[in-house]
Amino acid sequence: NNETRAPHVVRAVPSPLAPSAQAAEMVTRAYLLCYNLGQAMGWSAALAATLRSVVNNAGSFASVYADAGWYVRAFQVASVLEVLHAAFRLTKSPVSAALMQWVGRTHVLMAVTHAIPELQSTPAAGVLFMAWALTEVIRYPTYALSLSCPRWLNWLRYTIFIPLYPIGALSEMKLMYDGIPTMRANQMYSITLPNALNFGFDYTTFVTMLLVAYPFLFYSLYAYMFIQRKKKLALIQTRKED
């Protein structure tokens, strides 16, 4: 869940900066605005495709991956840019948090679900797309609007994670768990001995350990989100009172 890091808020007030620095500031702001708007549109398309798929299939999630998959893959992989934004200090997020976030989601999406076709028609895949799309369709507009973000949207952003986060995490775990037999049978992404570097990597073991670690990772991020929620919603409240 990308909620865990500092918001994609562009730096607020340009205090007396040299003209060249001011120009750079404006270019950064314009670029980030375009990026956030682009992502907002992409995930809106993904959400629309997801909803349309569920409705057209009388409530079944089995076609969601087929119908919305292109949008989700494109825009999730493209969000690697956020890691670069953090690395080049265009935004205030810590690079490590942005990277972990992106790697976690993209791993489940590309390395697991996209690579194992049998997983794509499972409810877990469809539900996961729904959860991601709902979150992003709220998050990116709050970044794009930054200081002009309306109070209700901000509230939504910091409240909707409460159900969506566990749903997303459970879906991710289900997908990995269901994929294990295929991973084991095909020795996916694994390197075996013997070799001169005495290096072995068993992807199935890696995923199994990841599944054990997931509840702990989830718990710490979820708790952090509640702390952020308290801070951000209180901030809006006091701003309103001012």
Added chain:
Amino acid sequence: VFLADTRKAPGTMKLKILSRSGRELVSGGLEVKDGATTDDLKAAFAAKKPKYPPSRQRFTLPVPEGADKKVRGVALDAGKSLSKDYGLQTGSKVCFKDLGPQVPYAVVFLAEYAGPLACYLPFYFLRKEIYGDAMGLPGADAPMLLVQTLAMLFHSGHYLKRILETLFVHHFSHATMPIANLFKNCTYYWCFAAIMSYFINHPQYTPVGHSQMVAGFAISALMQLGNLHSHVYQSSLRADGSKTYKEPKGGLFRYVTCANYTCEIYNWVGFNIATQSVWGWVFALCGSAQMVAWANAKHRRLKKLFPGFSRAFKILPPFY
């Protein structure tokens, strides 16, 4: 008129103990003697609030009004007089921070270092059971190669040395560290010991040439001795029982700020040259990265404490 605050015994002062958010933690203030030290303050606070033993307490002077959010208040150090060193008197405010549950340094180190022994040795001594019976791999009952036996001896010897140093050599600056460190450090040491051991003792392990193996273990042995020598020297700086920092000047410390880390890093380099496994190198890299960070901090601290301090290298001759 509420007189509680002004009532106090003569020769004492009443300090206002505040939390980070400004809430008063001890109603009416905490009473300490005029000549009290930081340690006395901590003892008094612990008496009032037994949940916070002294090792868990950190007191700082309040940050001045309007200062930048990132500025941290001046910490009250052990052994210093509250009135003379920090100018505190009745009514003065101090901020309290809970450092969280603490565990003694020695406990952490012993757990960290005993674990790797328990994690490494089974793959060597129970090779047939683990690789053969449990995993069904061929060749699990073949005799161990010389390099595998030496690796086991060097790895175990290293951690035994660390345990003995923790018990008999080191003098720690702080008594405790946060308990989270215990879990973090143990996970790191134990997991890497197990992973390295798994691949080195594997029936399909590919050994390097004989000369490379000898060279690697020779470097490792030499560096372990160097590391021991550095630790004994560092320990001698605190032979008087004090916990303050002294400038290390003897032995390799004449040329390298953190000669002990140097020897540790090159010890693992030697080990990996001899055993050649990717996970072994990853372990050496992770440890080195952490030690470089520590070396930078140590170098900065020594520069601040001892004006004019400089050394040819910080941690890794001939590179850095």
